[in-house]
Amino acid sequence: MDDFFLPATTETPEINFGFSKNVLYISGEAYPENAMTFFAPIRVQLEQYLDRLSAGAQVKAYFALKYFNSSSTKLIHRLIGMLDKAAEGGHRVSLHWYHDPDDDMMIDFGIDLREDFRHIVIELLPLETV
Amino acid sequence: MDRPISEQRCGSLGGGQIVLRYSGMFNQSTVLSLGETCRWSLEATNARAAVRRKAFVVFVEMAQNIVHYARAVGADGVRVGTVELRIAESGQVTLSCSNPVSPDQVDRIRQKLDSVRMLDAEQIRRAYRHQLHDETPESDGISRGAGLGLLTLAREASAPIEYRIDYPSGKHAYPQFHLSVVIG
Incomplete structure (x- = not known):
């Protein structure tokens, strides 16, 4: 499966899914006019990738989001839910928040993620430069 | 012309000096440029970093709310509204917005706002968490229950959200919805 890349814009984060290396980056800000439209293809890509993941694969996700609006919040939460499901299915998945x-x-959002998703390892890390 | 811009006033909650006020058409480009101006304006104030961050969050929610939910007016169906950013000497920030709404949505809006206004910080947090997990798609023009957007405003606010609905005179005038949020 090809890697998936979307450059950052003012209103959308950079998406850098290195599927070949099992490394998934999202960084920037998310407040597009229609969050559903923006996140739909990202969701599809991630779904296809996770479906084809070889047994016991180790996946590392790095989410460095400075800001997201309310409608993006739910969709980001769902992406993490997909990762959690993959972890539940036996893959080793970690999220660096x-x-x-x-x-x-x-920070609270990250703490709540740990409560919501019990199968992935979630690390909360400060951004060095903001 | 059915664009009651001149009739729009923002809420009178909080004090301070106006550092940003925009009244007119709204679309996503407006949101982006106003958002940038909002950040820049806040940088130049004595508001604490945490207050500035919250103010930006609230500002974007308010502006996008106008884009999504303001009653479209005029033959070309544009969205119009007003956003205002004020800062007091203490560093307290007040954000206000107003826009026309459909008469048939007024009861729903009141219901949603009243229910959120009754919540304390912990209840807001719990409602927010509940809404985050709710997978039910939004079924009508305005979001189901107290949506994540409204709960986000409540979460960032340091006092209950204030709102008001005016009924401007004029045959074609829509009810005007006003909302104010104080931060810091």
Whole structure:
């Protein structure tokens, strides 16, 4: 499966899914006019990748989002849900959740992710430069 | 012309000086350029970094809410509204917005706002978490229950959200919805 890349824009994050290396990056900000439209192809790509994952594969996801609007929130949450499901299915999946060290909401969101998703390993990490 | 821009006033909650006010057509390009201006304006104030961040979050939700849910007006169906950013000497920020709404949505809007206004911080947090997990698709023009957008505003606000609905005179005037959020 080909790697998947979308460059960042003002309103959408960079998507860099290195499927060949099992490394998934998302970074930037997300407040597109229609979050559903923006995230739909990303969801499809991730779904196809996770379906074809060889047994016991180790997947590393890095999410470094500085801001996302309310409609993107749900969709980002669902992407992480897909990763969690893959982990439940026997793959080793880790999520590195980067946040601005001063952004309490983003830290809380990361803490809540740990509560919501019990199969993936979630690490909360401060963004070095914001 | 059925664009009651001149009739739009933002809520009177909070004090301070206006640092940004826009009244007119709204689309995603407007949101992006206003968002940038909002950030830039906040940078130049004495508001704390956490307050500035929250203010931007609220600003984008308000502006996108106008794009998505304001009653389309005029033959070309444009969305019009007003957003306003004020800052007090204390560094407290007040964000307000207003836009026309359909008469048949007024009860729903009141219901949603009233229910969120009653919640304390912990209840807002729980409602937000619940809404995040709710997989039910939105079935009508305005989001189901108190949507994540409204709960986001409530979460960032340091006092209950204030709102008001005015009924401007004029045969073709729509009810005007006003919302104010104080941060810091």
